[in-house]
Amino acid sequence: MVYRPLFLKLLSALILFGAWEIAGRIPVSYAFPTFLDSAAALWRMTIDGSLFVAYAETLKPLVTGVAISTVLGIGLGIWIGLSRVFDWLFSPIFVVMQSAPLAALIPLLVMAYGIGLTSKVFVVCIMAMPVIVLNTAGAVRHTPENIKAMCSSFMGTRIDMLFKIIIPAASPLIFSGLRLGISAGFIGAILSELKITPTGVGDIITFSRSIADYPSMYAAIFSIIVLAVLFLNLLERTEKHLFKGNDRGYVSD
Amino acid sequence: MSQIEAFKHAQPVPDDIAVSTRNICKTYGTVEALKDMTLEFPRGQLTSLLGPSGCGKTTLLKIIAGLLPPTSGEVTVNGKPVTGPGPDRAFVFQDFALLPWATVLRNVAFGLELRGVARSEREDIAARYIREVGLSGFEQAYPHELSGGMRQRVGLARALSVDAQVLLMDEPFSAVDEQTRRKFQEDLLALVQNENKTFIFVTHSIEEAVYVSDQIAILLPRPSRVSEIIRPTGFRQKSADSIRRDPEYLDIVDDIWASLRSYVE
Amino acid sequence: MKLFGITLPAMSSLILWGLLWEVVGQAELTFFVPPLSEVVRTLITIIGTPSFLSALGETAYAFGMGVFFSILIGVPTGILMGRSRLLDELLLPWVNVFLSAPLTALVPVLMVLFGFGMKSIIITTALFAIWIIILNARTGVRQINRSLVEMARSFGASPVEAFFKVYLWAALPEILGGVRIGIIRAVKGVIIGQLLISIAGFGALFELYSTNFMMAHFWAVLLVLFALAFSISEFLAYLERKVAYYAAVR
Known part of the structure; x- marks a missing residue:
């Protein structure tokens, strides 16, 4: 019974990959390789190092964009959450940005900043930032009044209040904002590689599609999904490590 | 169990039994929630299940309701064994369930x-x-x-x-304020008098149990068992507002507290 | 926010930002930002044109179909996952993976499998929306108050009755919340689909205007699109608030 969760996870993976394999064998489409072929392609790309070269390229705009969005987004979010004036001034912009399909801005960004790294970093930032800002601001604004009163009653300073009360209390929502922001950042990074110029993983996907090397294309897609999942797991571990008391729960944009 | 025998001799038990539980056991994995519960609930009267938290009183009530299956033992309502929820019983929930x-x-x-x-x-x-x-x-x-x-x-x-002939009430007044609760208790007394129904009432309030009950089953935890059956009789006929001043009422409340206090953590 | 004792409405700062836009545009600081007034004038001239209307129609169709299928498949799947432990343990890992996966990477697969047309765009839209709908429906079913379930059983409800009279309604606030977020994601999905798969709908207009450097036109369409997305999101939030009263008392 102890191994039930693990067993079911393996079973569930087996069912999905098995279905993939069978669908590839039938085949449902000329462009649908089997799971084993795709896995072989992934292995080949890992061995000859082309996957690592590609990721070095893809991670550049992704990591830069995510880092900027995290620092700027949390900072701005705390500011908006603390100040009524800033809330009034900036919240509407991010509210609109969050509900809007910002991908539409890509043609404009390309015109303004060219097809290089800058545009791609911009795409990652505009996708990732709104949810980070809004989650942080909301959490900071709704810090429970009673623990703030507790802090003042025990002679806490404003700095204490911010770092010992407001930020820890807001941390679960900040992290859920980061989780959503980073996953949006991944969407943005791949979108920019497919739309602006094919580089990195986007290049593997586009190129292998053009020469009908479907196993390589599926392998590249598979690897980026795995990377995103690993990245978010890492974030979750960081949260658990930094804020041990945090309740895990899904909050969404 | 000898205490139960003693009380049976001291006070007459009505022979018209509406609900009875025989040797009810309930285990969750290795945890024993109920052990060998045997109780009888007289028709037309109100029986309280009273005890500290963890004594399994709500579990027993849900077994009687047919919401939980007992691990062993049998519940009968009007002589018929309970296999699940039925039209002869109605449940009143602690959190209202509206x-x-x-x-x-x-x-x-x-x-x-x-x-x-x-x-x-x-x-x-x-x-x-x-x-x-x-x-x-x-x-x-x-x-x-x-x-x-x-x-x-x-x-x-x-x-x-x-x-339904049997009303099962799971701490029905614990989520309402104290004054409302008093009003409810008085209304409940009138209800028991007017409706010819059997009430099974779970509570953790000693005063409440003594105030409203014809019969009180005191349950103790670890392992769960029936420690005592008390049948307050002296003040049952009195008016609702003079019960709380009755010496017998006060004595029973004190006695129950004396027997329960060592089990309260 | 209060100014001279008057409470300013929540979104009123957008007027200020609009004015700033106008000033930046009038000052001709950058070619990419024409004055807001010019954008609005352009907006009025293009809004009735056939090319605009057909773009709107195509986008609305793909969006509508995508949302329709994601709700049709997502809500029952989520409810089943909430009710069956086995199904939940088998499906939940994948739902979580796809919820946060970079779905844009899957678009090329859709293109080779389903072609470069409307079908792929609809599937992209549905793919963006469906995971959060599943997850919320599941959460809704799982957090139904236990005593509500016991109440239905103790009064003798059959499983079918319990489902339609209790479970579905008790999970409604979460289901609607999931649909709202799903729809917001679908708006993004449909535009990404149009940009990547085939240059259709609004995607086509954006390409056309940016390659021809028609900045006012570009911003005008963007303004319409953002306003539509925002209105949809606010309307759904309003609907959700209407059932929120009973989310609190369950």
Whole structure:
């Protein structure tokens, strides 16, 4: 019974990959390789190092964009959450940005900043930032009044209040904002590689599609999904490590 | 068990038994929630299950309701064994269990709705019980518009409207404020008098149990067992407002506290 | 926010930002930002044109179909996952993976499997929306108050009755919340689909205007699109608030 969760996870993976394999064998489409072929392609790309070269390229705009969005987004979010004036001034912009399909801005960004790294970093930032800002601001604004009163009653300073009360209390929502922001950042990074110029993983996907090397294309897609999942797991571990008391729960944009 | 024997000799037990549990055991994995529970509930009377938290009183009530299967043992209602929920029993929930999207009228009629009673008929019955519990005028209100006490009146009306012979009440007044609770207790006494129903009442309040009960079963935890059956008789005939000053009432409350205090953590 | 004792409405700062836009545009600081007034004038001239209307129609169709299928498949799947432990344990890991996966990477697969047309765009839209709908429906079913379930059983409800009279309604606030977020994601999905798969709908207009350097036109369409997305999101939030009263008392 102890191994039930693990067993079911393996079973569930087996069912999905098995279905993939069978669908590839039938085949449902000329462009649908089997799971084993795709896995072989992934292995080949890992061995000859082309996957690592590609990721070095893809991670550049992704990591830069995510880092900027995290620092700027949390900072701005705390500011908006603390100040009524800033809330009034900036919240509407991010509210609109969050509900809007910002991908539409890509043609404009390309015109303004060219097809290089800058545009791609911009795409990652505009996708990732709104949810980070809004989650942080909301959490900071709704810090429970009673623990703030507790802090003042025990002679806490404003700095204490911010770092010992407001930020820890807001941390679960900040992290859920980061989780959503980073996953949006991944969407943005791949979108920019497919739309602006094919580089990195986007290049593997586009190129292998053009020469009908479907196993390589599926392998590249598979690897980026795995990377995103690993990245978010890492974030979750960081949260658990930094804020041990945090309740895990899904909050969404 | 010898104490039970002693009480049987001291006070006559009515021979008309509505509900009985025989050797009920309930285990969750290796945890023993109930062990060998044997109890009898006389018809037309109110029996309280009283005990500290963790003594399994709510578990026993849910087994009687048929919501939980016992690991072993048997529950009978009017001599028939219980295999699941049935129309002879109605449940009143601690947290009211009202449908938030339905009006008071539909909530009260919901038990009848599930029994397939035609709409006009069940709404007539429901309206009657809404009046009876003192909620006239709130038929079209929604639960969120009512106070805690009023919500529990809705739960009570729902249980009454299906006209079950046995009413199972799981700490029904614990989620309402103290003054409302007193009013409820007085109303409950009147209800036991007027309706010829058998009430099984779970509570953790000693005063409440002594105030409303014809018979009190005191349960103790680890392992769960019946430690005592008390049948307050002296003040049952008195008016509702003089019970709390009756010496026997006060003595029983003190006795029960003396026997329970070592089990309260 | 209060100014001279008057409470300013929540979104009123957008007027200020609009004025700033106008000033930046009038000052001709950058070619990419024409004055807001010019954008609005352009907006009025293009809004009735056939090319605009057909773009709107195509986008609305793909969006509508995508949302329709994601709700049709997502809500029952989520409810089943909430009710069955086995199904939940088998499906939940994948739902979580796809919820946060970079779905844009899957678009090329859709293109080779389903072609470069409307079908792929609809599937992209559905793919963006469906996971959060599943997850919320599941959460809704799982957090139904236990005593509500016991109440239905103790009054003798059959499983079918319990489902339609209790479970579905009790999970409604979460289901609607999931649909709202799903729809917001679908708006993004449909535009990404149009940009990547085939240059259709609004995607086509954006390409056309940016390659021809028609900045005012570009911003005008963007303004319409953002306003539509925002209105949809606010309307759904309003609907959700209407059932919120009973989420609190369950």
